[in-house]
Amino acid sequence: MGRILIVDDEQRMLQLMKLYLTPHGHTCHLVDSAEKALELVRTVPIDLALLDVMMPEMDGWILCQKIRQSADFPIIMLTARNQKDDILRGHEVGADDYVAKPIHEGELLARIELLIGRVKNESETFQGLYYDPASYQCTFDQKKNC
Amino acid sequence: MKHISHYIGLLVLTAILLIGSVLFSTLYLNLVNQRTDEVILGLLNRGNTHRDVLEESFNKETIEHVSLMESASEFIVVITDEKGTILNASNRLTEEMRKELTHTEMKNQRKDMVLQTPTEQGDFLMTDSPIEISGVHQGHVFMFAPEALIQQVVKPLRQQFIQVGVIAVFLSLVTVAICTRLISRPLIKMERATAKLRDGHLEVDLPINRSDELGALARSITQLANDLDYVNRERTEFLAHISHELRTPLTYVKGYADILSRPNLPESEKTMYLSIIKEESDHLSQLIEQLMFLARSDENEFVVKRLPLALDQVILSIAEKTRPAIEEKGLQFVVSGHPVLVTGDEIRLGQVILNLLDNARKYTETGEIKVRYGTNDIGPYFTIRDTGIGIAEEALPHVKKRLYRSEPSRSRSHGGSGLGLTIATAIVQAHDALLDIKSEPNAGTIVTVQWKG
Numbered sequence: 001m002g003r004i005l006i007v008d009d010e011q012r013m014l015q016l017m018k019l020y021l022t023p024h025g026h027t028c029h030l031v032d033s034a035e036k037a038l039e040l041v042r043t044v045p046i047d048l049a050l051l052d053v054m055m056p057e058m059d060g061w062i063l064c065q066k067i068r069q070s071a072d073f074p075i076i077m078l079t080a081r082n083q084k085d086d087i088l089r090g091h092e093v094g095a096d097d098y099v100a101k102p103i104h105e106g107e108l109l110a111r112i113e114l115l116i117g118r119v120k121n122e123s124e125t126f127q128g129l130y131y132d133p134a135s136y137q138c139t140f141d142q143k144k145n146c
Numbered sequence: 147m148k149h150i151s152h153y154i155g156l157l158v159l160t161a162i163l164l165i166g167s168v169l170f171s172t173l174y175l176n177l178v179n180q181r182t183d184e185v186i187l188g189l190l191n192r193g194n195t196h197r198d199v200l201e202e203s204f205n206k207e208t209i210e211h212v213s214l215m216e217s218a219s220e221f222i223v224v225i226t227d228e229k230g231t232i233l234n235a236s237n238r239l240t241e242e243m244r245k246e247l248t249h250t251e252m253k254n255q256r257k258d259m260v261l262q263t264p265t266e267q268g269d270f271l272m273t274d275s276p277i278e279i280s281g282v283h284q285g286h287v288f289m290f291a292p293e294a295l296i297q298q299v300v301k302p303l304r305q306q307f308i309q310v311g312v313i314a315v316f317l318s319l320v321t322v323a324i325c326t327r328l329i330s331r332p333l334i335k336m337e338r339a340t341a342k343l344r345d346g347h348l349e350v351d352l353p354i355n356r357s358d359e360l361g362a363l364a365r366s367i368t369q370l371a372n373d374l375d376y377v378n379r380e381r382t383e384f385l386a387h388i389s390h391e392l393r394t395p396l397t398y399v400k401g402y403a404d405i406l407s408r409p410n411l412p413e414s415e416k417t418m419y420l421s422i423i424k425e426e427s428d429h430l431s432q433l434i435e436q437l438m439f440l441a442r443s444d445e446n447e448f449v450v451k452r453l454p455l456a457l458d459q460v461i462l463s464i465a466e467k468t469r470p471a472i473e474e475k476g477l478q479f480v481v482s483g484h485p486v487l488v489t490g491d492e493i494r495l496g497q498v499i500l501n502l503l504d505n506a507r508k509y510t511e512t513g514e515i516k517v518r519y520g521t522n523d524i525g526p527y528f529t530i531r532d533t534g535i536g537i538a539e540e541a542l543p544h545v546k547k548r549l550y551r552s553e554p555s556r557s558r559s560h561g562g563s564g565l566g567l568t569i570a571t572a573i574v575q576a577h578d579a580l581l582d583i584k585s586e587p588n589a590g591t592i593v594t595v596q597w598k599g
Contacts, residue, residue: 010394012398012422013394013397013398016397016398016401016402016405019401019405020401020404020405023408054390080389080390080391080393080394100393101390101393101394101396101397102393102396102397102399102400102401103397103400103401105401105404
């Protein structure tokens with residue numbers, strides 16, 4: 001299914017997300033800081049990211065903005081406050097969706113699958129040439145070309 | 147009337163006009179009297195001159211000469227003998243003049259005198275200069291002048307006064323208007339600002355730069371608005387933090403409970419998830435308890451007992467309870483001091499000490515934790531010194547704030563709620579003592595609780 005990046009400073013939350021997502025066939029990349037997340041984004045193809053808002057040093061908003069400078073995969077913010085300000089801010093920094101804590105397993109999965117599905121539909125294949133809009137990558141016969 | 151300035155203006159204007167009119171009329175009357183006196187004196191002098199001439203040679207030619215001299219002027223001269231018989235008059239006399247003449251004559255005046263008589267034809271002035279030749283009373287020189295003469299002198303004066311008066315009234319009106327505006331403008335501004343405040347717009351800008359009471363009032367209003375704004379923002383921030391603090395453990399409880407309900411979980415995982423749920427729900431209930439405590443302290447509902455208390459005993463008993471956890475981390479734990487008595491609440495102070503020791507343990511990885519107690523120059527005290535990660539300088543002023551953590555979400559990984567120091571500070575303050583925090587990043591933190599004598 002999807003390769004999902006999960007960023008949260010709390011190990012317990014990362015484990016919980018992993019427990020939620022792996023049974024549904026998602027591959028989880030667990031990262032406990034924004035810096036490590038940015039590094040990972042550069043090297044590993046990602047289909048979707050779950051970012052915690054409250055993190056030390058660099059918070060989820062800034063991380064979201066930085067990821068948006070180089071990548072276009074869907075981003076879901078994990079926030080403890082479902083206030084309008086937060087939703088608006090999420091749109092400003094380029095987040096696609098948000099999930100408020102306490103997280104509802106079914107809702108989280110539904111939102112993830114909706115966003116991954118939409119992006120997958122936008123990807124195109126033409127005579128063996130495959131364009132992945134999430135990573136701006138073109139592959140020809142499964143080999144990276146441009 | 148809509149504005150207070152109108153009342154003030156009216157009051158000031160009335161006062162100015164009252165005082166002004168009294169001063170003005172006094173001055174006017176004085177000037178009028180002075181001018182009238184001048185005219186009368188002039189008339190008397192004229193009569194006296196005639197009298198002097200007649201005293202030198204009291205005969206028909208001289209009398210006629212004098213009469214002739216006055217016939218061209220606006221005055222009337224009447225010369226009588228000592229019995230009052232008219233010898234000559236420069237003009238025809240009115241009935242009133244004659245009456246006045248005989249009336250004066252009857253008194254047989256021997257002195258210069260002035261009369262001012264109202265008649266139907268208009269007031270007139272009369273002077274009497276008796277003629278005396280070598281001590282013998284020979285007759286009188288009477289001078290008549292119409293009152294109109296005085297009017298002529300007074301009229302320009304009156305006009306001048308009216309002009310000046312009108313200008314003065316106008317000027318005072320303008321001055322009062324300007325003054326009341328100066329008073330009312332800032333008042334109106336402040337009224338609008340407070341109305342905005344009432345409606346919840348807390349950004350108030352009152353550019354009133356005055357050193358008087360109005361300026362002070364404006365500054366107070368601005369200060370009040372800023373304080374309200376601060377409290378408001380603080381509250382919103384606090385609620386957001388509380389929300390985060392409550393939702394995070396709730397997510398774990400809910401999440402791991404969801405996972406537990408999955409079939410075919412190995413027993414070891416089940417135990418792990420259950421212990422997470424237990425830990426997180428403990429954390430939640432601790433948080434709620436602390437919040438309730440803070441709410442009570444905000445309402446000033448929590449009271450501390452004021453009983454004589456051996457502070458050293460309280461510290462030692464709490465220290466022994468926390469010693470295992472501290473030494474388990476491989477830290478040195480040193481407690482020393484002298485017996486010290488304070489008045490206070492054993493349970494609350496124990497809470498403070500426990501909280502401070504917990505903080506020291508949580509944020510110290512290597513080194514030692516030292517507790518000292520006793521009495522210094524100021525009074526009873528105790529300090530807790532650690533060699534932990536310390537607090538950044540810019541964070542230090544905020545650490546006593548509720549839910550403040552020098553790094554967002556840091557304290558959770560250390561198991562704190564972010565409310566401990568706030569509560570400790572509240573308790574210490576209720577004991578009339580001070581809680582002071584000094585810290586250096588990566589060197590350690592010193593917390594001192596100090597009583598005054």
